[in-house]
Amino acid sequence: MATTQDRQLVEQWRGIQNSYFRTASALERALEARFHIGLNEFEILDLVAECADAECRMKALGERTPMTQSAVSKVVDRLEKAGLVSRQTCTDDRRSLYLELTDAGRILHADAAVEHRSLLKENLGE
Amino acid sequence: MATTQDRQLVEQWRGIQNSYFRTASALERALEARFHIGLNEFEILDLVAECADAECRMKALGERTPMTQSAVSKVVDRLEKAGLVSRQTCTDDRRSLYLELTDAGRILHADAAVEHRSLLKENLGE
DNA sequence: TCAATCTATATGACGCGTCATTCAATGACA
DNA sequence: TGTCATTGAATGACGCGTCATATAGATTGA
Numbered sequence: 001m002a003t004t005q006d007r008q009l010v011e012q013w014r015g016i017q018n019s020y021f022r023t024a025s026a027l028e029r030a031l032e033a034r035f036h037i038g039l040n041e042f043e044i045l046d047l048v049a050e051c052a053d054a055e056c057r058m059k060a061l062g063e064r065t066p067m068t069q070s071a072v073s074k075v076v077d078r079l080e081k082a083g084l085v086s087r088q089t090c091t092d093d094r095r096s097l098y099l100e101l102t103d104a105g106r107i108l109h110a111d112a113a114v115e116h117r118s119l120l121k122e123n124l125g126e
Numbered sequence: 127m128a129t130t131q132d133r134q135l136v137e138q139w140r141g142i143q144n145s146y147f148r149t150a151s152a153l154e155r156a157l158e159a160r161f162h163i164g165l166n167e168f169e170i171l172d173l174v175a176e177c178a179d180a181e182c183r184m185k186a187l188g189e190r191t192p193m194t195q196s197a198v199s200k201v202v203d204r205l206e207k208a209g210l211v212s213r214q215t216c217t218d219d220r221r222s223l224y225l226e227l228t229d230a231g232r233i234l235h236a237d238a239a240v241e242h243r244s245l246l247k248e249n250l251g252e
Numbered sequence: 253t254c255a256a257t258c259t260a261t262a263t264g265a266c267g268c269g270t271c272a273t274t275c276a277a278t279g280a281c282a
Numbered sequence: 283t284g285t286c287a288t289t290g291a292a293t294g295a296c297g298c299g300t301c302a303t304a305t306a307g308a309t310t311g312a
Binding site for chain 2: 263
Binding site: 005 | 131136149192246
């Protein structure tokens with residue numbers, strides 16, 4: 001039996017889906033067009049940039065994003081191939097890796113972040 | 127320069143991403159486990175069910191979901207192969223198709239919808 | 253009525269995310 | 283110290299969504 005509450009829930013969920021997709025694809029398109037990176041690549045870059053000088057382990061990234069561990073690993077592959085990030089081995093635990101922005105990565109992130117924030121403002125700021 | 131507003135926007139966006147992913151994957155897992163259909167399959171089934179007896183054209187579906195036209199086409203492929211839906215040709219425009227739930231589709235949708243609403247309530251109703 | 257154009261859907265190539273698995277390094281405990 | 287379980291990360295197979303295109307049917311206008 002479809003209750004009124006059910007219909008409201010479905011409406012609410014569709015609203016979330018729409019605003020999520022609208023925003024995500026606006027970000028995706030802009031970042032792809034102007035910086036040749038996908039949204040997930042940017043998100044990881046952004047997280048690495050936030051780490052500042054603290055070591056930024058792969059593990060930590062996995063905890064700050066809904067992406068899977070293996071997705072993170074592949075995103076980092078692409079970022080590394082693009083020369084934006086580099087994997088460094090940890091001396092205190094040789095299973096771990098931490099990430100560093102390259103100079104190119106720092107520059108691209110700075111520019112892309114401006115675009116990113118501005119698109120968020122357009123799409124989220126009502 | 128990272129302003130306070132920027133940080134708030136990023137926080138807001140991450141919040142949306144998290145709640146979207148959390149909810150979507152809970153739905154995905156449950157529907158997959160109990161009914162052997164994915165979330166998008168269910169969403170289409172749900173839209174077709176909403177059409178009641180009015181003809182439900184593929185075209186119309188495309189307008190009610192963030193999915194691409196070709197994604198809708200493929201989701202319908204799967205639903206049809208699973209025997210939950212059938213494509214009917216329109217007499218007034220032979221390019222168009224409309225969809226009908228099969229009996230199995232109606233039954234599965236009824237059960238899955240209960241589960242779907244209940245998971246939405248858990249995940250969205252605070 | 254015949255082109256030229258447009259519209260509804262399908263399809264194939266491709267990229268990416270997920271799952272399951274693997275591998276090496278670490279920890280725990282006897 | 284040796285075994286067994288655990289952990290951080292990478293990898294390959296696979297499914298799905300997207301983009302660009304194809305195709306058949308409709309529409310327009312001379």
